[in-house]
Amino acid sequence: MTLLISLTIAVIFGAAAYLMLKRDLIRVITGMILLGNAANLFIMAAGLRRGRAPIVPSDHDLSDPLVQAMTLTAIVISFGVATLVLSVVYRVYDSHHSVDLRRLSSAEAAQAKIDDQLLPTERSARVETAEETESELEEESMLEGTRR
Amino acid sequence: MMIALPLAILWFGGLIVALLDGTRKPVGYLAVIVLGGALAATTVLGIDVHRNGTQEMAIGGWEPGVGIALRVDLLGIAFAVVSLVVLLTALWFEVSRDVKARIFPALVLFMGLGLTGLFFTGDAFNFYVFFEISMVAAYVMASYGETPRQLRAALIFIVVNLLGSVLFLVGIAAIYHNTGWLDMERVATQMPLLHENPAILTATIVFVAFSIKLGLFPFHFWLPAVYTGTRPAVAAILSGALANIGSYGLIRFGGDIFPRELQAGAGVLIFLGATSIIYGGIQAIARHTPNEVLAYSAIGQVGYILVALSIGGEAGYAAAILYAVINALNKSLLFLAASLRGWLAGAAFAVGAFSVAGVPPAGGFFGKMAVFQVGLDDRRPWIVALVFSGGALSFVYMFQLYRARFWINEEADEATTRGALGLVVVIALAIVAIGVFPEPLLALSQQASALLSERPP
Numbered sequence: 001m002t003l004l005i006s007l008t009i010a011v012i013f014g015a016a017a018y019l020m021l022k023r024d025l026i027r028v029i030t031g032m033i034l035l036g037n038a039a040n041l042f043i044m045a046a047g048l049r050r051g052r053a054p055i056v057p058s059d060h061d062l063s064d065p066l067v068q069a070m071t072l073t074a075i076v077i078s079f080g081v082a083t084l085v086l087s088v089v090y091r092v093y094d095s096h097h098s099v100d101l102r103r104l105s106s107a108e109a110a111q112a113k114i115d116d117q118l119l120p121t122e123r124s125a126r127v128e129t130a131e132e133t134e135s136e137l138e139e140e141s142m143l144e145g146t147r148r
Numbered sequence: 149m150m151i152a153l154p155l156a157i158l159w160f161g162g163l164i165v166a167l168l169d170g171t172r173k174p175v176g177y178l179a180v181i182v183l184g185g186a187l188a189a190t191t192v193l194g195i196d197v198h199r200n201g202t203q204e205m206a207i208g209g210w211e212p213g214v215g216i217a218l219r220v221d222l223l224g225i226a227f228a229v230v231s232l233v234v235l236l237t238a239l240w241f242e243v244s245r246d247v248k249a250r251i252f253p254a255l256v257l258f259m260g261l262g263l264t265g266l267f268f269t270g271d272a273f274n275f276y277v278f279f280e281i282s283m284v285a286a287y288v289m290a291s292y293g294e295t296p297r298q299l300r301a302a303l304i305f306i307v308v309n310l311l312g313s314v315l316f317l318v319g320i321a322a323i324y325h326n327t328g329w330l331d332m333e334r335v336a337t338q339m340p341l342l343h344e345n346p347a348i349l350t351a352t353i354v355f356v357a358f359s360i361k362l363g364l365f366p367f368h369f370w371l372p373a374v375y376t377g378t379r380p381a382v383a384a385i386l387s388g389a390l391a392n393i394g395s396y397g398l399i400r401f402g403g404d405i406f407p408r409e410l411q412a413g414a415g416v417l418i419f420l421g422a423t424s425i426i427y428g429g430i431q432a433i434a435r436h437t438p439n440e441v442l443a444y445s446a447i448g449q450v451g452y453i454l455v456a457l458s459i460g461g462e463a464g465y466a467a468a469i470l471y472a473v474i475n476a477l478n479k480s481l482l483f484l485a486a487s488l489r490g491w492l493a494g495a496a497f498a499v500g501a502f503s504v505a506g507v508p509p510a511g512g513f514f515g516k517m518a519v520f521q522v523g524l525d526d527r528r529p530w531i532v533a534l535v536f537s538g539g540a541l542s543f544v545y546m547f548q549l550y551r552a553r554f555w556i557n558e559e560a561d562e563a564t565t566r567g568a569l570g571l572v573v574v575i576a577l578a579i580v581a582i583g584v585f586p587e588p589l590l591a592l593s594q595q596a597s598a599l600l601s602e603r604p605p
Contacts, residue, residue, distance in 0.1 A: 020307070032310055039314045039321075046325035067324070070273055074317060077280050084287055085306050092303055095296040104300055108373075111297055115437055 005045045012038040025089050025099035032085065036078035043071045150196065151205045151218045154189040154228075154264050157182060162257035170253040176243030179253030183239060183260060187232040190264065194225040198592075202599070204270065217331055219270030222596040223469065227396045228267040230473050234388035234480045235260050237571050241484055242381040244567030249292055256385065259285035263389060267396060272320050272330045279316065279393060283309060286390050293379050301377035308370040312360035319353040323405075326350060336405045344412075351409035354401050355417075362394025364454060365424035368447045375443035380487035383439055387446050388480030395453050395472035402457055403465050403600040410460060417458035422534050424451030429541025433548065438486040441549045442479070445504060445542060449475050452538070456519045459526050465597035467518035470589065474515040474582065478503045481575045486553055488564045488572060494554035496576035501546035503579050506539045511582030514590065 012034055019031030044067055051061035093099050161182030168175045197220055206215035239256045262282025269275050291302030324330055326346050327338035363371040375383050402410045428448025435441045456467035478500050485497035503512030523531030
């Protein structure tokens with residue numbers, strides 16, 4: 001039984017990891033939800049006793065109620081977070097018209113380029129001393145000399 | 149009863165503020181007042197804890213041992229006070245300029261609730277629940293501003309940190325299965341009886357979970373992308389308050405529950421910390437935009453906490469606590485000051501820069517010195533060298549940034565309001581005050597670390 005449970009958890013966890021590495025954001029989200037479920041199964045499997053449903057009074061062996069309470073809490077939390085993530089994905093789709101991570105990273109690269117282009121203006125705002133400009137001119141003429 | 153008061157203030161205050169329109173000034177200031185009240189209640193509680201020792205309370209009138217325990221000791225209260233100070237400053241800063249989303253003030257309050265609860269709880273699963281409360285607030289906050297870039301940053305932030313949360317949950321289940329307890333004090337007494345293999349496995353899972361939150365070297369990849377896109381107040385909150393979860397978690401779980409495993413893995417952890425310091429420093433020098441430089445600087449700074457923690461012992465824990473507290477203040481000051489203009493903002497930024505580099509008048513000097521001293525006591529000269537070279541690197545990138553922001557680039561990004569300037573100056577003065585009168589904080593960190601190591605092995 002323990003082996004079966006651990007195998008199940010392993011398969012779900014593996015599938016979740018595989019999905020999270022995909023480029024499609026919907027699959028990434030599915031992977032995240034699966035991951036939460038793998039963790040929930042893991043908590044259930046971490047119970048200290050197995051037995052009947054823990055309803056007191058009973059003269060049978062009862063299963064561990066604490067892990068069930070924990071799993072319930074974890075399920076609620078992962079539900080909430082999944083909703084939040086889906087809404088963020090929707091907002092991303094709204095502003096990028098795509099849920100493809102390649103598209104998003106190219107947008108990020110474009111943004112980084114814009115940031116870098118802002119830098120030369122910072123440099124030009126610097127009050128350059130005459131010496132600096134002169135030495136730069138010299139360097140340029142030297143460069144031209146080597147080209148010739 | 150006193151223990152629950154800050155939590156109650158934040159919870160009910162957060163609920164009320166969430167219903168109101170946070171973009172309006174009075175609502176923003178209401179949130180500031182609520183947060184200030186919670187900070188005052190926490191401080192009063194802290195003074196009580198300092199005088200009379202650790203306080204405990206079982207939630208819901210259950211018998212102690214059955215109900216979930218809230219346990220407040222010096223370590224928790226120190227982190228709670230620092231986090232609330234950072235949250236209060238960042239919220240006030242944002243309110244004094246312009247709040248862009250109606251939910252923002254309420255989010256800050258909920259994050260305060262999550263953080264305070266997490267520092268106060270004595271129960272591992274409850275730790276996870278409070279942790280998730282503050283994380284969910286942070287997820288929404290990362291997208292605050294709602295430009296395409298901030299949405300992308302929020303997405304990265306959520307995916308990576310959710311992975312960390314799930315790992316932590318798995319770690320807690322493993323702790324419960326192995327020891328049969330969730331109460332952290334009892335777990336700590338049971339853990340040494342456990343066979344080494346499951347213990348090390350559990351400790352590794354918990355370590356990875358907290359390292360992802362903290363942005364330590366191999367788990368840092370999400371951090372620059374998130375910090376670069378966000379607004380200064382949010383970046384200050386993420387690095388000054390939320391990252392405290394990581395450092396507190398490492399100190400609490402490492403020093404309290406897994407000291408044996410911490411010792412076994414010390415070599416690896418010190419290596420990771422050292423790599424973090426050097427990598428963060430070099431990357432920060434190579435960057436241009438202020439948020440990016442500060443993000444890599446954050447990666448470098450947390451390396452010191454890990455190094456001090458893994459050297460261990462009372463002095464090592466004390467150094468880690470001291471460094472974590474000062475680092476939280478530094479980072480929030482720098483992120484806020486870098487977005488302002490004028491000589492006052494420049495001066496405040498310089499104080500933060502000195503503090504990060506570890507130059508005497510600022511508080512950061514004592515953080516660095518504590519790590520330095522631990523390295524000397526432990527006879528590891530290369531740790532001393534590491535502290536020096538890390539400090540030199542941070543000196544270079546900090547003044548590169550200072551030059552680019554305050555000497556060359558004169559025009560302001562956004563309105564520099566008087567309130568925002570005042571707040572930044574107050575934090576800067578606080579850091580200088582820590583540097584001039586370091587004794588209370590040094591004593592506090594030593595007492596807190598004594599609590600961790602006094603437990604029978």
